[in-house]
């Protein structure tokens with residue numbers, strides 16, 4: 001291999017139409033198409049160095065050596081790359097750091113696996129298209145497929161590994177919206193999304209959620225393209241509620257909401273009724289992503305700040321895709 005080391009930077013993304021449940025768990029082929037926006041200013045930076053000297057893959061996460069679950073997941077992903085690209089014969093030292101809290105509904109695995117994939121491939125010198133990088137990132141964490149392309153992103157399901165990739169349908173500056181994230185817990189979630197995806201079909205509601213997903217996907221994409229906040233807010237909140245209904249009615253049930261989560265959701269609906277252009281959406285965690293137009297972001301942020309339950313507020317405009325920052 002010519003190059004041995006590379007660093008990539010990826011942002012997490014917030015899904016407006018959610019991905020929940022796989023048609024194929026090993027390949028992470030999703031049960032439904034999804035739409036997201038990359039989150040500018042929040043990022044994971046990962047350096048991968050392939051080395052003859054290593055006998056196992058090593059992970060340093062936010063400055064600390066990790067030999068637990070995170071390292072196993074990283075190593076499993078690198079093994080997938082070794083399997084698909086026989087030219088890679090070495091193990092790797094991986095150094096990764098985030099500038100945002102992990103494990104609480106801010107899609108850290110999306111940024112992590114997008115950055116890991118892009119850095120690991122760049123370090124080998126193999127040149128792949130964005131589509132191919134997105135498919136490979138997907139194998140580590142489904143939503144990571146969406147952190148590879150820029151701005152507003154769609155991920156159609158696809159029937160095979162190669163067909164299931166995400167692509168951009170609008171650049172970051174297409175629509176001036178902001179994700180104001182109300183952090184209400186910094187705890188690592190008890191049930192991760194991989195287990196969650198596997199349990200999605202154990203209740204009665206997932207089939208109904210999947211049946212309507214194509215239509216919600218089309219409505220949401222059009223609302224973004226039209227910059228129509230009213231239509232956007234309606235479909236985004238509905239889709240988030242629907243995913244959480246599936247989670248809560250899975251067997252065993254998954255409850256990601258905390259009391260402050262529900263309080264903020266209620267407030268956001270009030271604020272919208274009063275005229276602010278804001279709506280909420282939640283991933284697999286209790287933190288509330290309040291999506292609003294830029295002119296209302298300061299007001300939304302101030303109102304959230306006034307709530308004692310809100311521990312922290314993060315703000316992100318639409319962001320770019322995964323970048324190689326050094327090779």
Ligand code: PMV
Nearest residue numbers: 015018019142143193283284
């Ligand atoms: O990529 P995963 O396996 O962490 O799944 C992410 C699932 C949600 O964040 C809940 C929804 C989504 O589409 O991002």
